[in-house]
Amino acid sequence: MRMAWLGRLALVAAAGGGVAAGYLGLVSGALPVDLGVGRRTRPLGPQTVDIEAPQDVVFEVIAQPYLGRTTRAMREKVRVLERGSDMVLAAHFTPLAGGRLTATTVETVRFTPHGRIDFRLGRVSEVDLEVG
Template sequence: MVWIGAAVATAVAGAAAGYLGLVTGALPLDVGVGRRTRPLGPQTVDIATPREVVFDVVAQPYLGRATRAMREKLLVLERGSDMVLAAHRTPVAGGRLTATTVETVRFTRPERVDFRLVRGPVPVVTESFTLTEHGAGTRLVYEGELATDLWRAGQWWGGLVAPRWEATVGASLAAVRQEAERRAALP
């Protein structure tokens, strides 16, 4: 009977460790079986600033020098002329845990920024920020796709991850808008 208790305790500990690994991105699961995809976005933000300024705000922490606040959230691991490999840190579980995703970020000045997940809580995420001139300002449109494996179980997991992912992107878009409009107001 003792071995049954030990087996149950081991199984519970393993499940908890697996869950924490998935949530934080430390244990990515990409088996390529039973893949399901779902859209992310679209989210649209109109910004009263020229497109080049908005592009610079988006690209700055990746291609230039990140602010102190951004350095806590973003670490550029490798930098090229039009693409970076970056780790993004996002608080989860009420701030008790930190999820780390690793993504490639490709820049097509001044109209597009593309993101592709390398490591994270799901096997596949592709996203884009498309910037178009809109009146005297810029329209930034976020769209993407999130994919999970293992049929319904993965679909359930994607249903948990996607809203948090989109909320994080929404907060980033609001920050981009605020900073771009602040820069435009400077003399």
Template structure:
């Protein structure tokens, strides 16, 4: 009888740990303990875009302030909208597409020079990011920078590194898409 009870306890602990991990990875169970907080930089990363700054700004803000494409509506849902800020849910495939991480972020717009993001709910306690748009002779330089914070000292650092790698890969894909669309619009216009 003792063996069965021990097996049930181990199975329950394992199930709880797995559920906690899945909740953390997907952002469904955010953890903000405020203990052993560590921060790390995101970026900086920049891309030169052969398009006017206003066009680049419009491309970045369209999912939040304009009409969304069907593909974008699968990635971003605007939950609340104000004149210069939105609250939006962002969905990102993780674990080879088997899971979807959902983050909720405020997105603030300072036309036409910057877009700021602040994490409200996600797989880490804090993230702040900026897309800064600088006029250049040949168009626009888009500079991404940010900071990601985790709790629990070394364990948090490990988790932050894992999250940051996926986060920055997602940002790199976004920058590439923004460049492609802004240059397409500039060529048409």
């Protein structure tokens, strides 16, 4: 009787571990299975957004964490790795699973003053698990 109970417990633990590993693989990109669930697709090319504010103000607000001093609130979301005169290499952090996991995306961000900000994906790194 005891062996049957232990066998069932081992089966449940293995299944749970498989589900957790599958989830980590999907959210980190290590298991590239496209289920088409939970995300949207957009055509490649420039994305345009209309904002009712002066162009100079919009540019300054978006560029501030990258070209200027990063605010305390933005430090948890963006870390500038390298900074040039008109372009930065930045790591963007996205919390997952209620904040227990963090996906890191590395992108270049190029600034054309008063007109354009371009983001180019460099890589998506592994998901970091915070324990504590």
